Amino acid sequence: MTSLIFSPRTEAALASLKENLPHALLLTGLSGAGLYTTARMLTDKKLEMTIKPTDREGNVDSSPKGIIRAKQIRQLIEHAVKKTSNQRYxxxxxxxxxxxxxxxxxxxxxEEPPEHVSFILTSHTPHKLLPTILSRVQRITLDPISSVQSQALLSAHDVTSERDQSQMLFLAQGLPATLTRLALDQQYFQAASTSIRDARTLLQGDAVTRIQLIESYQKDRAQTLALLQSAQRIVRHSLSTQPSSDIITTADRLATAYDRIAANGNIRLQLMGFIV
Incomplete structure (x- = not known):
C-alpha cells in the first residue's frame, strides 16, 4: 500500500495501531520521513478529508509561509460531527x-471527539502545537531507517552507481521519502547536491566566500531554507560521529536562523548573523 520502508521500531508501532486507531494520532519525524504517506496508509482508503496549509487565496502552500486557518478547521468540524456508524478518517x-x-x-x-472518527496529524515541528493538543493525541515518531534498509531501497529503484548511492545516502540520512525522491527525480537530486555543496561553504568557507554565497541566496527564501536544511543535515551527521559542544551550538544557531527566515525575517541579516 506504500513504498515507504520503516525502521523495525516504527513498523511495530504502526502495526499495533492499524486495526484500532486512536481518536487522535500525531505522526512526527524529520522532513523526508514520509509522514503524509504514512498517514494515508493508515486510513486504508477511508479518508474523508485532508487539511493542508494554504496561502491567502486558499491554494495549498507547502512552504513555511503556508497556514492552516480557522475556516478550514470549522469545515472539518462541520463534516466530522455528522453522525454515522462508519469509521471516518x-x-x-x-x-x-x-x-x-x-x-x-x-x-x-x-475535547469532545465524535464517535467513529479518527484524526491523524503530521508535524515535523510538534513543539509548535499547543501543549493541550499534544496532551490529547497519541504520538508516534517515524525513525530514520538503517543503512542496510537504505541500500535496499536504492537497489529497488535501480540506482547502481556507487557515487550516486553514496551521495543519496548522505543526502537522505535514513529518511525514506527523501531517498525515494532522490532516486526517482534526477532534477531534485542535482538540486539537493548543489544545496549540500553550498551548505558546506556556509559552514566551513572563508569569510569572503561565505558572504558571496549569502548574496547569491538573499533574494530566494525557499532556496535559503533548503540551504539551511542541508546545513542541518551536515551538522546532524557530525553530531552522530563526533559530537561536541561547538557542533551543538552550531545546530542551535542554524535552527534559529531557519525559524526566523521561515517567519519572514530578513534573509541577509539572519545569514550574516549566523556566520559572524
Missing part, C-alpha cells in the same frame, strides 16, 4: 502550521 498535514485560532478550534473538537 481525517488528516491534518503539517498540523503545526495551524494558526492559534485554528488550534483552539481543533482543541475543542479533541
Amino acid at each position: 481525517y488528516i491534518i498535514d503539517d498540523a503545526d502550521q495551524m494558526n492559534l485560532t485554528a488550534q483552539n478550534a481543533f482543541l475543542k473538537l479533541l
